[in-house]
Amino acid sequence: MSASRHPIALRLERQVGEGTRLLATVMALPLIDGIFTALIVAGAVSDLLGMVEVGLLIFGGSATLAVVLAEMEGSRRDRVKNVLLVGALVVPLAAVQATIAPTIASVLDMVIFERFAALVILAIAAKTASATVGEYLPRPSVIIGLGLVASFRPTAFEFGFVADPMFVVYGTGAAVVGVSFALAVAGLGPWLRGNVDIDRFRFGSAVALGVLPLTILEVGPITGEEPLALIVLAITGLFAFNPEGAMDAPSEDADAAAATDGGEPDDPFEEDVEDAVERVDDEESTAPGSPEGDRAPWL
Structure with missing residues (x-):
């Protein structure tokens, strides 16, 4: 992946x-692993706020941003x-899973699940924050499976279909969000590549995901109605905004102009000579006896 080293996206890219x-x-992936159904069953997508949070963090988020910006080719x-x-x-x-989620919830102990x-x-x-940490953690589907086993109530089992229209509306809306x-990222791709630090946004998204369980469990003074995850995500967007990166990211117009430019390419022999001279100068300036030889490498 050229523009970001997103752990989840990299693993999927290899597959x-x-x-x-x-x-x-x-x-x-949230639909395949059962993450989306688990969030609906847990009540995380029961209102408009939860719909937006789950839509941006689960279906959108840093992995979608990284893939659209770094891997999708072609015009806008x-x-x-x-x-x-x-x-x-x-x-x-997502609409289908939102439809069957109430039926699953009817046979589970929700406090445990x-x-x-x-x-x-x-x-x-x-896993989003660190690929190394993610290697030691079980797959989400394994955790969800254990949760289903631990919270299953055999005495409450009754064969029947339970549907809640609002679950379907909010669940489908989360996928639409x-x-x-992703559409916004695809449309603003050239501008975002030069003004957004993808890896900084990834770490902020991981923090926002870490905040989301607090609203699900209603820990301490949190009632579940506070948009904590959205606030963290908004702050993440501000910190990830990096206008100076525009100097390093060529735009589509610049690429097109370079492709149609009739000028002669630079002489590779001259570039090799200049690189060799600069390398010799750098070695002399950082030698042990030179004034800058004892400076730390990051300086």
């Missing part, structure tokens, strides 16, 4: 490839079209 296929895998129109194709897959699947739902979000946050986030 499914790049581009649109990778984006589809990243955005559908092509990227938007590919994101819409992914959305056409993710949104209906909510703790496992919070634990799986913390695990995802740790995530797809809208």
Whole structure:
């Protein structure tokens, strides 16, 4: 991955490839692992605030940002079209899972299951922040499976279908929010590449994910109605804003101009000579006997 070393996106990239296929895998992973269903069952998507939080952090978030900016090729129109194709897959699947979630919740002890739902979000946050830490943590699907076993109530089991229209509305809306986030990133891609530090946004998103379980469990004075995760995510966006990066990120217009430029390319022999001279000067200036030889490498 050229623009970011996102641990989750890198692992998926090795398995499914790049581009649109990778984006589809990243955005559908919460549906495949059962994370989205677990959050609905735990009540994290029971209102408008929860819909936005889950949409931005679970379906959107740093992994989606990194994939759209670093791996999706083509023009802005092509990227938007590919994101819409992914959305056409993710949104209906989210609606189906939101429909069956109340049936699953009817046979579970929610006090126990909510703790496992919070634990799986913390695990995802740790995996997002550090690939090394993520290697020692179980897969989210394993944690959810253990939660289902631990919270299952055999005495309450009754074969029947339970549906809640609001679960379907908010669950589908969360997927729409995530797809809208990806569309915004695809449309603003050239500007975001030069003005947003992707890895800084990744760490901030991990912190926002770590805050989300507090609202699920309603720890201490937290009632679950406070938009703590959204506040952390907004602060993350501010800290990740890096206008100076625009000098290092070429725009699409600049690339097009370079492709159509009829000028002669620079002489590679001259570049090699200049690099050799600069390397010799650097070695002399950092020699043990030189004034700068004892300086720390990061200076």
